[in-house]
Amino acid sequence: MSGPGATLVIGATGTTGRRVVAGLVAEGHQVTAAGRRATPVPGARAVRFDWDEPETHGGALAGNSRVYLVPPVGASHPEAVMLPFLRQARAAGVRRAVLLSSSAIPAGGPAAGRVHQALPGLFEEWAVLRPSWFMQNFTGSHSHARTIREDGVILTAAGDGRVGFVDAADIAAVAVRAVADVRAPCADLVLTGPQALSHDDVAAIITEVTGRPVTHRRLTFERFRDHLTAEVPLEYAGMLAEMDHAIAAGAEDRTTDTVRRITGRPPRSLRTVVEEEAARSR
Template sequence: MTTAGTTLVIGATGTTGSRTAAQLTAAGHRVKAASRRATPVAGAEPVTFDWHDPATHAAALAGVDRVYLIPPLGSSDPATMMLPFLHQARTAGVHRAVLLSSSAIPKGGTAVGTVHQALPALFEQWAVLRPSWFMQNFTSTHAHARSIRDDNTIWTATASGRIGFIDAGDIAAVAVHALTDEQAPNTDLVLTGPQALSYDDIATVITDVTGRPVMHHRLSYEQMRDRLTAQVPPEFAALLAGMDRAIANGAEDRVTDTVQRLTGRPPRTFRSFLERETRRSG
C-alpha cells in the first residue's frame, strides 16, 4: 500500500463505514469519521456531516485527499445531493473517491447508478464497490433481522432466487485497498461471499446455528412493495421490491473472486459469520 493522506469516511458509524474507518485507523491511516452527530470513532477525528445540510460539507472536506462515499440512506435520487458535493470535494483537493453502490445497480442505472456514471469524469482515481446483500441484514436493525426476532420469519419476493451474501467486514477490507493502494482500481468491483444462497437456505442455516426455527415466507412483488411502503417512501419501496423480483429471476445468482483477489484471503461464509455473531451475542 502507498502512504495515504487523510480519508474522509462518510457514514462512519454505519455498517460498512464503521468497519472501513476501523480498518484504516488500525493500519495507521489518518481518518476523518463523518456522521450527523460527529460520533467519536477510535483513532479517527470525528466530524459533523449531513447529506441534507450542505453547510456541514466544507469543514468535513478540509485537509482531505480521499473519500469513502456512503449515499444518503433511503433516497431514490441520491445524485441530487451527491454530485454537488463531489464537485466541491474535487475543488477542495480530493483526488480519490470510493463509492459504495450495489451489485444490483449498474453504471448509469437507477439511484446511485447515476453517481457511478459521473465518478470517472470527476476523479482520476476512483472505484465503485458493488457488494451483494449484507450478511448483517440478519443480525442488525434491518427489517429481516427484526422479522426474525419478532416472528421467526424472513419475508421476500425473491422466490428461490440465490444471492452471494457478503460480510460487511469483507466489503470494508476491499474499501481500504481501494482507498490506499498505490494504484486505484478505476473500475467497479462486484463483491460477493463465497456461496450463492437462497433465503430458504439462509433460514435453514439460521435454524441450524441458533436453534431458532426460522422460515422464509414468499411474497409477490406487489405484496412486498406494499409491506415495504409501511417502512420507507413508496418510490423506494417499489425499488427494493423490484430488486427482489430481479433476484427471483436470477440476477444475483453469482459469486466473484474480488475479495480474495484484492485482500489475499477468502470471503467469510454465512455459516461462519452467523457462528461468530452468535458467540458474540451469547
C-alpha cells in the same frame, strides 16, 4: 496516491463505514469520521456531516485527499446531493473517491448508479464497490433481522432466487484497499460471498446455528413493497421490491473472486457470520 491528506469516511458509524474507519486506523492512516452526530470514533477525527445540510460539507472535506462515499439512506435520487458534493470535493483537493453502490445497480442505473456513471469523469482515481446483499441484513437492525427475531420469518419477493450474500467485513476490507493502496482500482468491483444461497438456505442456516426455527415466506411484489414502506419511502420500497423480483429471475445468482483478489483472503461464509452473532448474543 496523489498528494498527502486524510481519508474522509462518510457514514463512519454505519455497517461498512465503521469497519472502514477501523481498518484504515489500524494501518496508521489519518481518518476523518463523518456522521450526522459527529460521534467520536477511536483513532479518527470526528466531524458532523449530513447529506441534506450542505453547510456541513466544506468542513468535513477540509484536509482530506480521499473519500469513502456511502449514499444517503433511502434516497431514490442521491445524485441530486452527491454530485454537487463531489464537485466540491474535487475543488477542495480530493483526488480519490470510492463509492459504495450495489451489485444490483449498474452504472447509469437508478439510485447510486447515476453517481457511479459520473465518478470517472470527476476523479482520476476512483472505484465503485458493488456488493451483493449484506449478510448483516439477517443479523443487524435490518427488517429481515427484525422479522427473524419477532416472528421467525424472512419475508421476500425473491422466490427461489439465489444471492451471493457478502459479509460487511469483507466489503470494508476491499474498501480499505481501494482507498489506501498506491494504485487506485479505477474499476467497478462486484463483491460476493463464497456461495450463492436462496432465502430458504439462509433460513436453514440460521435455524441450525441458533436452534430457533426460521422460515422463508414468499410474498408478491405488491405485498413486499407495502411491507417495506413501514421503513422507507414508497418509491424506494418499490425499487427494493423490483430488486427482489430480479433475484427471483436469477440476477444475483453468481459469485466473484473480487474479495480474494483484492484482499488476499477468501470471503467469509454466512454460517460463520451467523455463528459469531449468535455467540455475541449469548
